[in-house]
Amino acid sequence: MKPKLLAFHLPQYHPIPENDEWWGPGFTEWRNVAQATPLFSGHYQPHLPADLGYYDLRLPEVRQQQADLARRYGIHGFCYYHYWFSGKQLLERPVAEILSSGQPDYPFCLCWANESWSRRWIGDDQEILIEQTYTEDDDTKHGAHLAEVFSDERYIKIDGRPLFLIYRPGDLPNPSQTLKVFREASNALGLLDPYFVAVDAHKVGYDFRCDGFDAILAFSPQLGVSSPDAFQDGRTWRKLMRNIARSIPSATLKVFDEETERSKMEEISRPFPFIPSCFVSWDNSARRGRNGIIYAGQSPSTFEKYLRKAVFKGMDHPHNHSLVFVNAWNEWAEGNKLEPDIRNGRAYLEVCRNVLSEFRYESGRNL
Numbered sequence: 001m002k003p004k005l006l007a008f009h010l011p012q013y014h015p016i017p018e019n020d021e022w023w024g025p026g027f028t029e030w031r032n033v034a035q036a037t038p039l040f041s042g043h044y045q046p047h048l049p050a051d052l053g054y055y056d057l058r059l060p061e062v063r064q065q066q067a068d069l070a071r072r073y074g075i076h077g078f079c080y081y082h083y084w085f086s087g088k089q090l091l092e093r094p095v096a097e098i099l100s101s102g103q104p105d106y107p108f109c110l111c112w113a114n115e116s117w118s119r120r121w122i123g124d125d126q127e128i129l130i131e132q133t134y135t136e137d138d139d140t141k142h143g144a145h146l147a148e149v150f151s152d153e154r155y156i157k158i159d160g161r162p163l164f165l166i167y168r169p170g171d172l173p174n175p176s177q178t179l180k181v182f183r184e185a186s187n188a189l190g191l192l193d194p195y196f197v198a199v200d201a202h203k204v205g206y207d208f209r210c211d212g213f214d215a216i217l218a219f220s221p222q223l224g225v226s227s228p229d230a231f232q233d234g235r236t237w238r239k240l241m242r243n244i245a246r247s248i249p250s251a252t253l254k255v256f257d258e259e260t261e262r263s264k265m266e267e268i269s270r271p272f273p274f275i276p277s278c279f280v281s282w283d284n285s286a287r288r289g290r291n292g293i294i295y296a297g298q299s300p301s302t303f304e305k306y307l308r309k310a311v312f313k314g315m316d317h318p319h320n321h322s323l324v325f326v327n328a329w330n331e332w333a334e335g336n337k338l339e340p341d342i343r344n345g346r347a348y349l350e351v352c353r354n355v356l357s358e359f360r361y362e363s364g365r366n367l
Contacts, residue, residue: 001322003311003359004076005352006156007329007338008111009066011080011094014058018090022129030054032333036286040248040255043294045285047332050340057094060103066339067106070329073349074356075338077107077156078329079165084112084145085130086138099152109156110149111165111199114172132171139178143185150191158321161195162186165217169198175211197275207272215317217325218274221282222265223293227256233291246296258282258295262306273318276310277325278303280348283335298335300347307355315359326352 012029019027034054036046049055051069055062070078083090098108117129149155150162157163164182172178183193198208201219208216223230229238233252240251248255258281280303285292307326314324330337340346 001315001320003314003322003324003356005074005324005326005356006077006079006109007070007075007326008331009078009080009108009329010331011057011091013330014056014091014093016091016093018130028056029333032286036333039253039285039290039294040243040250043285043296044298044335044343045283047283047286047335047337048342049332050342050345052339058097060097060101063094063098064104066329067104069339069349071106073338073346073353075326075329075352077109079109079111079325081113081167082110084114084142086133086135087141088130090117090130095149099149105154107154107156109163109165110146111167113167115168134171134173134178136177136181139181140185143182146182146194147185147189147191150186150194151189157192158195158319158323159192161192163197164194165197165199166213167199168202169208169211169213170203170206172211175208175213179212200270200274205269205271209272215319216270216272216274218268218270218276219325220265220277220279220327221261221295222268223282225265225268227254227261227264227293230254230256230293252290253294254292255294255296258297258299259302261295262302266306266309274313275317275323275325276313277327278307278310279327280336280338284333286333286335300344300351303348304351304355307351308358311355311359 015026015028033046038045052062052065057063080095083092098104114132116132119127119129146164155162166172169175179196186192186194195215196213197215197217198213199217199219200206204222204225229236235251237251239254243250243253243255246255281298282293282295285294310324314322317323326338328336330339338348338352340349
């Protein structure tokens with residue numbers, strides 16, 4: 001089985017009424033991206049888009065351009081983040097229009113980003129903008145909606161089973177029951193049981209198969225695991241000493257060496273089979289300013305080294321689907337994107353094609 005790269009896709013780049021209310025009229029991530037500034041000598045900011053520009057995901061031609069570009073460099077499909085809050089969806093328009101129009105003709109799946117929205121993007125966890133809650137009745141409604149999406153011929157399936165990820169599986173009050181409801185909804189439309197993947201972004205080392213999941217995604221980057229003070233804002237001696245070693249006179253900036261942090265993440269213990277992932281790069285100072293987490297020394301060559309490691313791990317998964325997730329296609333305010341930028345052009349996409357060429361990748365929907 002040849003490796004399949006799936007890229008996480010943020011369907012955020014279009015205004016919605018809720019973001020207008022919470023962040024100001026016309027808000028999208030592009031506002032943060034364009035306003036970013038360098039925080040120390042040699043700091044790569046702002047990250048400015050190249051080939052696709054400051055796009056609007058309401059436009060079908062933009063969605064087609066993304067699919068065409070991804071396919072050209074061997075990306076098997078997109079994994080769109082899916083936002084569902086007790087029957088209310090947010091940022092759903094791009095996927096809804098992909099479903100209704102039948103275009104682009106490009107494989108995709110969903111990852112339920114089941115967490116409350118707060119002002120965390122700017123460092124405030126206290127003000128909840130919309131809360132994630134769970135009920136049995138909502139599971140039924142949600143399952144029916146998902147089954148309709150799974151029915152699309154472009155939806156990615158593993159041995160005929162729709163691939164569905166849950167970002168915070170540990171937050172589900174009764175995960176086995178929720179998954180049971182989702183299975184029944186899919187079966188009612190004549191579909192096989194979904195292939196459920198638990199993302200371990202917030203609970204590393206736990207075997208979610210105990211809760212009824214089929215597989216675990218080893219999410220990266222694991223910021224808090226590799227860097228204990230990554231989420232500690234304010235001045236500390238540890239930051240000062242680390243930054244001075246990089247000739248950065250600051251006790252507040254959280255600057256880490258990318259190669260070192262990636263190496264630490266490789267040592268995280270997961271004593272069970274898992275689906276690997278590889279992040280492109282990381283710098284969320286566009287969102288969080290001086291409280292952002294910055295991985296310095298980022299380069300396509302470093303990404304290539306660790307993507308190759310991830311692909312080898314993916315080839316060893318006992319389910320023989322050879323999946324590898326790339327984080328991310330377009331997380332611009334995290335400095336974490338395959339899409340071309342002014343500085344690197346298509347270099348990160350070229351890495352994907354180069355690594356896949358070693359395994360003679362193939363394209364298709366049914367894995």
